[in-house]
Amino acid sequence: MKEELQNENTSIPYGKNGLVKKIQEKNVKYNSQTIFGIGDDASISDFSGGKKTLLRSLIFAEGIHFDLTYTPLKHLGYKVVTAAVTSIYAMNAKPLQITVSLAVSNKVMQAHILEFFDGVHAACKNYKVDLIGGDLTTSRKGITIAVTVTGEADDEEIVYRSGAKPTDLLCVTGDLGGAYLGLQLLEREKALFNLNPETQPQLSGYDYVLKRQLKPESPKELTDYLKKKEVKPTSMISLSSGLASEIINLCNASNMGCEIFQERIPVAPDTEKMAKEFNIDPVIAALNGGEDYELLFTIELKNYEKIKNNDMFSIIGSINAVDKGRNIVMKDGSIITLEPSINNQTFQNVQ
C-alpha cells in the first residue's frame, strides 16, 4: 500500500476546497444536536437538553500506530473512528460527533485521502456519529491523524474509571488478543515480502485476526444492553492498550486491587489457532497486546443474576481491596502479579 501511495501518478483535478466538498458530500446527519458542521470557522451543536457533553481527542502517527504497507486507508479511517467512539462508550455515553484532521505528505494522492474518509464515513454510519469538522494540511513526511469525538449522557449515567469497589465483578466485552496476533501476521508477511518481493502474502484463512487488527469494531451495544437490564457499571475503561495495563489503570483510578482468572479471559478460537502458529501464549497476547477496543468494566455482585449467561461479555474476576494487589490466577493455580505491558512507548491513553 505504501509503494502504491508513493508511485501512482494519476492526479485528481480538484484543489483543497474540492477535496473538502468531496468529503462533505458523503456526510450524513444522524443527530439533531448537530446544527452546523463543515463550512464555517466552527461547528455548532445544540447540547441544551440537560445532558452532559463528552469530548475526547486522539492522535495517530504513521510508523507508530499504523503501517501503510499493509493497512488499507479505508480500514484506517474506520479504525480511528472506532478508537475514538470507544472512549465515549467507556464513559457509558453515546457518541455524537467527530472531527478528523490529517497531516499528509504531498506524495499522498487525494484519491487516497478520500479512501481514508470513505472508511471514516462507514464508521460514522455504523456508530451513528456526525463528522462535523477537521483540518487537512501537508506534512514533510508521513501521515498523522487527529480525531476528536463528542458524546452525551445524563449526569447520573456517566461511569468513571474510579468507581470500582471490593467484590465487584470485573467484566470484559468480546474477545481479546486478536488484534495483536493480526499485527504479528501482517508483520511476518511484510518481512517475508521484504526478503523476497516475489512472495505472495499468505493471508487467507486468517480473516478473523486480520479484521480484529485492521477493522476493529467497538462494542456499541453494551450501554443499551446494561440499561435494559437495569445494571449500571461501577467503573469502566476502554481497552486500547493490553488488558493488563488497562486493569491496572482502572484499579489505580479506583484505588483497588483485583484477582482475575486466566481461564476466563475470552480468546476466540481463531486467535488461539494463530497464537499456536506463532508459539505465543494467547493469554499473553490478550494481556499485553492492545488495540482490541473492547470495554473493561465492573458491576456490583448483586447484579450477577441479571447478566449471567449473556453472550456480550465475560466475567474474568473480581475487585479486591488495594492491599491484596492485582493478580492473575493461572490454570495451574499459581498466582502472578499483573504488570503493565512494556509496549507503551506510544504514550497512548493520555486521558
Added chain:
Amino acid sequence: MKEELQNENTSIPYGKNGLVKKIQEKNVKYNSQTIFGIGDDASISDFSGGKKTLLRSLIFAEGIHFDLTYTPLKHLGYKVVTAAVTSIYAMNAKPLQITVSLAVSNKVMQAHILEFFDGVHAACKNYKVDLIGGDLTTSRKGITIAVTVTGEADDEEIVYRSGAKPTDLLCVTGDLGGAYLGLQLLEREKALFNLNPETQPQLSGYDYVLKRQLKPESPKELTDYLKKKEVKPTSMISLSSGLASEIINLCNASNMGCEIFQERIPVAPDTEKMAKEFNIDPVIAALNGGEDYELLFTIELKNYEKIKNNDMFSIIGSINAVDKGRNIVMKDGSIITLEPSINNQTFQNVQ
C-alpha cells in the same frame, strides 16, 4: 532550537503518566462548564444553559506551519491556541475549552514538551479557556500538533461567513502583514546562519514583527466591544490566510462582491519599515501574508456612527453585489481584482 532539541542529552525521569501529571498540575479551571477534564476516557462539560456549543479542530505540522530552528516551543504552544480560539471569536462566540494533542519523535525531550505546554497554559490564561484533554504519542519524525477548541454563544449571537449584504462596511481588527514579515526576517537570518554558523542573528529592533509571527494575539476584545455598542456583525471570518484569500472566502460564502481601498489597509509602522528593508510592498504582505489571526467582518452601514473612530478595527471598504467583483482600489486610483494568495499548499482553513 532544532539542534538544541536533538542534541541535548539530559533526560527527565518520569514516564508518560508523569508527563501528563506535570501538564495537569498547571491546569486552571476557568469555566463552570468544565466538569471533568484530564483523567478518564473523556472530558465532561455541562453545556445545558440553553447556549450553543462550538467546536473546531486544527492540525499543524513541523516544516509546514512552524520551523523549530527559530520557533521557541513555548511560543509555539501559545500560537496554536491563539489560532484555535480565533476560530471561535470568528463566530462571535466565547472560547471555553481546548484539547491539545502532540505526535513527537523520541528525539524531542520531555522538557521541551513541557515548554510547549507552558505556552499552551499561558494562552489558556489569556483567553480563559480550559485545557480539557489531548493525547501524546511518538512519531517517526518531526512534530505534529492537533488542537480542538470548544466555545459557546446564544443562538442569536452567532455570526456566519455568509451574512454579508450590499453596502455593509468591511472591517478588520488590528494591523496586517506583520506576521509575514516576521517570517521573512527569521528565514533570512536562518539562511545567513546556514551559510556561516558563526553569524549572530540580527533580530534586535524587530520586536514587533517577530512577536506578530512567533506569539500572535487573538483580538479577544472585539466581541464584547461590539456587544456593548449594540452592533452585531453581519458576517465574520478569521484571518489565518492572507487578507485577499479571506475576503474572497467571506464573499463566496455570502455570494457578494466588495471594494476595498489600499490606503485603508492597516499596516503597523514597524511592519512598514521592515517591508521597506525587504523591498516588499506592505500591502502585498497584508493581502497575501497570512497568520495575522485578526478578524475580518462586516457591519451594517447604519451602525457607522456607533463604531467610528474606534481604535480596535479599521473600515477597509464595503460589500457590493456579486457581479461587481472583488476589487481593491489602489492609491493611484487604479482598480485591481483580488486574487487568493498562491501560498495555499498547506490546505489551511478546511472548515
